[in-house]
Amino acid sequence: MSDEDIARVLKAAGPREHAPAEVERAVREHLRGEWREIVAERQGRRRRWTGFALAASVAVAAVSAWLLAAQPQGAAEPVATMAVALDDVRVRGSWWDGWEVATAGRTLKAGESIETGANGRAALSLPGIASARLDHDTRVRLASADRILIDRGALYVDAGLESPADSRLVVETPAGAVRHVGTQYEVRVDGRAVRLRVREGRVEWRSPSGAVERGDAGEQLTIAADGAVSRAGAARYGETWDWIASTTPAIDIEGRPLAEFLSWAGRELGREVAYETPGLAADAARIVVHGSVAGLTPAEALDAVLATTSVRGRLDKERILITGGQLGNGTD
């Protein structure tokens, strides 16, 4: 076959197709994360085997103890619960498993992936974290109880008021990782670009090169595909946060102080709770509420609860303002 023959065949066959650049970038970054995990797992195993060889030469008892310690930590252990699953929500254990329809109440194990479809949304309950919520068209993987990998879509994390000041939860994206300091934030992944909106508290963004950026409440960090970080202001409430309300896990208000309910509503709505007078705040802490707000959005629940008390409240820009009236003895 001459050079001319080869050229004729190749030209006639036409060029080979190439994946779109954004697809290639996204797959490369995803696989890089997988590869790092594989290497880390193998190195961990190697260290354990090295330990085994040394221990075996010392004493059988020591070997036994080591074997117990060498069991994989947290593998396939329950790490979260599906608190809310709306419409199209699926779970799979590993790459070679098929997707299963997920429903609320399902226990989620380390290594499992959760995916929401075009109409799906979900909320997960993790230890030490109030909730992690998935918008539609989102896929995450629970690497462990304190590590979530987001491949695409949006994840909202509410660390809760009771969470440790320096939580260990890390959200990894194809472009870097997010660690929070007692906060509420949203991570949205689009290919290799990431948008990070901080609603409360503070987050720390760490790029693969180790560069660190911090974002405070009311800030939005946009991380471009090339790693460049830009900042802008971001409202803590409004339409762009509304999707979170649809996945708010049910709250049991029965027997709880009104102040606690108002605090919950404020966090869900991205607003501070402000009392017109100190006396109102003290009374709200004393009042116990009764009944149920199951099935209501936070805004609907706020209206429903306040309607059963003599307290009046209204959304006032960044606040839920509690005003006037004598507080009753409770709600029914």
Add this chain to the structure above:
Amino acid sequence: MSEEKQLIQRMLGGDEQAFEAFFNAYFPRVYRFALPRLNGDVEAAREVVQAALAKAMRRIGDFRGESALFTWICQICRREAVDYIRSRRRHVKHLVLIDDRPELRFAIEAIEAPEEYDLVRQYGRAEVGRLVRVVLDRLPSNYGDALEWKYMEGSSVEEIGERLGIGTIAAQSLLARARIAFREALEQVFGAEAADIAASLGA
């Protein structure tokens, strides 16, 4: 030890350059393998290829080298594509590509002996053209790239050497080997001379 096995060992040892080399060598070809099997759905191909390569990386320590690494990954990819189609039920019509037909699949994967059929006459120009590209993908990735750059893009040997990060003499040698491999693979798969294949493609 083969180059493929060396690459695997380096990659499993945590060598970032080896990971990049693995990705650059296999992603484009596996993507092209998956895309027509998923009806040209780019998003589906992305998902399937990502899953296939991830699974291949996890199991790569088990790869024994009895087939080419690319062939082994394609087998994983083929199963991923079937699972994807089953789970999503989006591609109701199951696609049977001509290179998935048993006799052709054997010829492409094993490349051992020519079959007694006249592919050029049996299939249309578009399918034959696609099959030429499949053959190109079955060669070592730098062979396919070098041939494409040389004969389709008109790159010089010096430029090919630069793009591959090797010298001009090494590029010349690589091109010679690539031409031989391409000719042999074409003849084995098509059972025809390059001139006949070119003629059937209207060249």
